[in-house]
Amino acid sequence: MMKVKLNVAHEKCLNCGTERILYFTHNYTYGERIVSTKSGKKCAYANLIGENIIQELEEYCNELFLENGIVMPSIKMARIVANTYGVTCDEIEGEKIDTIPNTKCPNCLEKKMIEDKTLGEQLKEVEICEVTHNEWERLDKKERKEIVNNELIRQGYLMGGLL
DSSP states (O other), X not given: OEEEEEEEEEEEETTTOOEEEEEEESSOOTTEEEEEBSSSSSEEEEEGGGOSHHHHHHHHHHHHHHHTTOOOOHHHHHHHHHHHGGGGSOXXXXXXXXXXXXXXXXXXXXXXXXXXXXXXXXXXXXXXEEOOOHHHHHSOHHHHHHHHHHHHHHTTSSOSOOO
């Protein structure tokens, strides 16, 4: 565990009322990311440069899009890979990490998240752990690709269906 200063914001979905806490580094640090659980009650630090997960995810995403007859521009692909990164992460104290975009509700998936202005964005010292990928590493390539496929469908990048 480590203590870090993070910007903390609170959001609420206008569609279903789901509340979420978001964490951001207060100074942009290349190759580092803070990821959180669906509710945002737990978060973790990810050193993206020190792992090969992003490249692997990009390969699976490219394969899946091509299999569906979709050519994805590299800039959009980078955003999709970042949004699906959470499926590779181990749970934090029993809660799954969800890296869906901040504008989308992690519950109903509508783009109706708005910041709670009464709480505002605050700089806070937060105790976090480092992301691990132990469960992901135990899976074979077929299982990993299936998980990525399901996440692409969940987030609306691909239509439903079997591999």
